[in-house]
Amino acid sequence: MASPVNRTYLRQTRDAAELLGKLIRLGRKERKMTEEELSGRAGISRRTLQKIERGDLKCEIGLVFEVANIVGVKLFSDEEDTTRYTYGRHIDDRLALLPKRVRRPLKINDDF
Secondary structure, three states: OOOOOOOOOOHHHHHHHHHHHHHHHHHHHHOOOOHHHHHHHHOOOHHHHHHHHHOOOOOOHHHHHHHHHHOOOOOOOHHHHHHHHHHHHHHHHHHHHOOOOOOOOOOOOOOO
């Protein structure tokens, strides 16, 4: 069995996760929700909620987004909703034009 890899993250990544965790904690407290209430509503353990609120980068991103939405943390501004949808469609169109698999370019030796 392989041993777990100690993953390091960039400072900006750690800061962003910590900020999102703080925003989630603030949203929970502003709604006067206990950790038990929020974790129960999200279908997660209290311990997992505590990790999310600390900005633990090992938490599943779907859980973090779900908890953020439950407490009203806006992941995108209202005006970005349409932009996000349009941009997402643009990305889908670009991906459809690219090959399904990525291959390394052939190395051509053209030294004569």
